[in-house]
Amino acid sequence: MSLKVKDRFFSALLGAASAYAVYVQYFAPIQIRQQVPYVWGLVLVVVFLFLRMSQPGQDFIVYVKQARAELRKVVWPQSSEVMSATTAVGIAVAIFSILVSLLDSMLSGLLAKIIG
Template identity: 40%
Template sequence: MNILFYLLSALLLAGGIAGFYYFADWPGLARAALVVLGVVAAGGVLLLSEPGKAFVAFVRAAVAEVRKVVWPNRKETTQATLVVFAFVVTLAIFMWLVDKTLEWVLYGLLLGWK
């Protein structure tokens, strides 16, 4: 049964594209509307298939999960941003110190370059 939905949606999509080229004398916006109409119709038919119904159920479950999320308020967001910024600055200073130490050991002590 799903194969019929797939074939019908492919035909609708192909019809929209064919209409774009068949009606070459129409304005570009009207021709683009034919393609969009074909894509929307093909998508609508695909949503009637079993995988399409499973996709709709997945989207509904995802939306329900997003509604359960407790989003941070402005104060919490600012605090988290400052913690991340402080960590990045600290890590940058640490990486700079490691780089300069390795540079001194390799070039200053081992190779004798100045």
């Protein structure tokens, strides 16, 4: 998978712009920190260029479109189904917690009798 020079350039530009934006926001002197909105705007422009003009950006756009298409195929449960499943899980957790607590106390008592 060989990246073209254009793809490498946009990847490097995106990395440099992001690193500079983090520097300006968190580590730069106070005078430079006033430029934070402009620097993050520059990052957004570089992201847009990366997505539109590089092959990895195009691949990412295709991936997002395919993911959205798959999400549209999902049959989401009704709220009543979610509530009944949540209630069943809660009851099961409560029952198993009680059983484990009883088993623990019985085994602790048995171990106390054995040890002395």
